Amino acid sequence: MNKPLRRVAVFCGLLVLALLLRVNYVQFVQADQLSNDVHNRRVAINQYAQPRGDIIVDGKAITGHTTTTGSDFKYKRTYVDGPMWAPVTGHASQAFGTTFLEGVEDKFLTGNDDRLFFNRTIDLLTGKEKQGGNVVTTLNPKAQEAAFKGLGDKKGAVVALDPGTGAILAMASTPSYDPSSIAGNSKTDEKNWVALDKKNDPDDPTQNRALRQTYPPGSTFKLVTAAAALESGAVTDVNAHTDTPKHYTLPGTTTELKNEGNIPCEKATLTVALQYSCNTVFGHVGADKVGLKGMVDEAEKFGFNEEQFVPVRADKSNFDTKMTKDQVALSSIGQFDTAATPLQMAMVASAIANDGKLMKPYMVDKLVAPNLSTIAQTNPSEMSQPLSPENAQKLQSMMETVVNSGTGTNARIDGVRVGGKTGTAQNGVDNKGTPYAWFVSYAMTDQGSPVAVAVVIEDGDANRDDISGGGLAAPVAKKVMEAVLNK
């Protein structure tokens, strides 16, 4: 009987071999994938097993932590001025994941980033608890406060940039929410989370309108059309009369493109057209003088049709690349399918203010290890050059005319050159929805421009005639610029 016994022995050996191969497959080959699976609770447990690093604004932490008991998680995230900073920080929740900076820099904040390996090893050897690194942002607390308070209980967003570097100075979105209220995993957190859901709160407070919502930019897009006109050579002298007719019919149609109110648009110069926000002039210039290709090229130089990473992802702003002529005319005044995030419009203003050079927007200045050594530093970098310096300066003077004697007088600041553009974008079928009030602007001192702002207010409790970029949005932009200028 020994021959079959030996074969059975081999069979038993094969069974064990199969088991050994399988455990090697699971615990070695698949290990990374399994241990980082989204449904593997250990990921969240490890995230909150040590105090999370802080997000720093102007030397002060806007986040903190407390210890929790009775659950898998040891530490819970807390926030200072949560609703104001929510669009920047996002949330880090034991139960509901991470978003925005908390999400993008999660590994660094938890201390699991490879760049913190050396620190971790030292901590391990000295028996210290693992610590997370800090994320130092570029935000300006005064500007942020001005933006958040300026929006008040209205629905809207503000983005302020430093045109010289691209640093984000303010990023507010209202209505907002307190990320502290959903940071834990208790029943209360669960209830708050459900209440914040878009299905239960039509205001969608967790939405970051500054980065993740696109609006029709309306008349503020005329800045891009003006830039395209100058860059393409369609217009060389901004103070020369254009050949715009009194009644401009959209090319290939019988529809007349109308102006808002009785404004001097016939044969208006580009400066006057911007000052009064003439639809006819910019529709005509965009469609008939610059043309689709020139418009698309210029819009894309400003950052349209491309997601931005600051490093939080910002939605793609849209300018269609295939259109008929009448659609180009509508798009040139910020209508039709044209849509922009507040960040995008702030980038437009910042490029004009920075003499035509668009700096890549960013909000993380540096990553700092627990021992305060800098692990990574963001260096300002040029993204594109949508305008030549001369053309940028022409556009600046046009925008300053708007603020000094046009639709944007509400943004005037004594002793500072301010350039701006209002916008009142249509919304809804047949413009029945409440329009969006836009204002984009920059301030200019002798040392160049320290700030460019875009403000959008979605929903005023006013009727259609009262709501306009100049009336609602410009005062907010002014407050933010003043905060940066220390006025």
Next chain:
Amino acid sequence: MSASNTTTITSIGAPNRRNTELALLVFAVLIPVFAYANVGLAKNDSVPAGLLGYGVGLGLLAGIAHLLVRKFAPYADPLMLPIATLLNGLGLVLIWRLDQEPSLGKAMAPNQLMWSTLGVALFVGVLVFLKDHRILQRYTYISMMLALALLIAPIFFPGVNGAKIWVTLPGIGSLQPGEFAKIVITVFFAGYLMVKRDALALASRRFMGLYLPRGRDLGPILVIWVFSLLILVFETDLGTSLLFFGLFVIMLYVATERTSWIVFGLLLSAGGAVVVSSIEPHVKERVQNWLHPLRLAPNGGVTETAQTMYAFGSGGIFGSGLGQGYSRLIGGIAPKSDYILATVGEELGLAGLMAVLLLYALLIERGVRTALAARDPFGKLLAIGLSGAFALQVFVVAGGVTGLIPLTGMTMPFLAQGGSSVIANWALVAILLRISDTARRPAPSPAPSPDAEPTQVVRTQ
């Protein structure tokens, strides 16, 4: 040639390896004690208060077992007792470690220690009272009746987690009669096959290189096949069914030396498994979980299967360290019983899990070696049956938990929580030790030969 030059091989001085066993037992007791301290230090930053008691207790159990082996089975295999002790000791530590998680319910380690003590007592009992394993041969048909009763009994009791493998006795708790049936049915198969093997080995025709058995000899294998399918259908337990059928095929093959039985066995079991798993909803669900281990449960939650895979994956190569894993996420009572290997995998890592699997492999190897060394056919069949059953069980459980095959309701011998399992497996090891003692015992020294002339040795077999 003078008489003084003659060398005679005698039993005097033949090593019985009892001291080897003692030395190994020291390690088998020390390793779990260190593991126990490790858990305490990791969980509460202090050496657990029960460490001394646990160490002494495990040491006493091992010591008594060793002394009785020395007395009653002096030539028994020296590795089996230490391996069983080590596995049982580690199992106790793992259960105690999981007892530290409040979410997993009441403490079970004290009970398990009691069952282990009973198991060792049964082990000792078998060694003391079963002087020769061939005595079991007398009980071939009684064993059959007993095995049938044990296998059928759970049908009359409510199922647990879908599988009906339990007998619930009020006041005492639940028993898993399948664990005992495993041993009893092996005794029956061994006795039956020893008698019938010549008839079953008769071949009628050669077909594609295989000797096909005669039609009427197919009877026994078909009966066992139908029976195991009935277990599968009525108790919805794939593991038990696979175990008994596999066991029978292995023993049939060893007894008859006919490869055709293996082919028949494989065909029958594959056919049966496919048919039943596509009909029986409980088995079907297990198969689905096996095919898609990470798929979310219908209510959106993470399934036990997925939690187990996460535990293994998170353990990686070296593991999180005892007491520092999260296998409690599997939830319920399962981490201490069916899924105990997940805790091994997560906290001791791939290295620890492979070590544990190799311990099982070594125990199986010693069992098969005992079968090879046994001198009587009944002993050979019994030893290979017990080792084969053990090997199949280890494979079915470990394979199920790690996702190699669909999960079944059996438990890891010695390691997992469960009274029936630990008692039955101690008895199994005791029988193997008894067979190996008989096998390795030197033949009684021959009467001194009157003349010192060298004798020619003739091989008769």
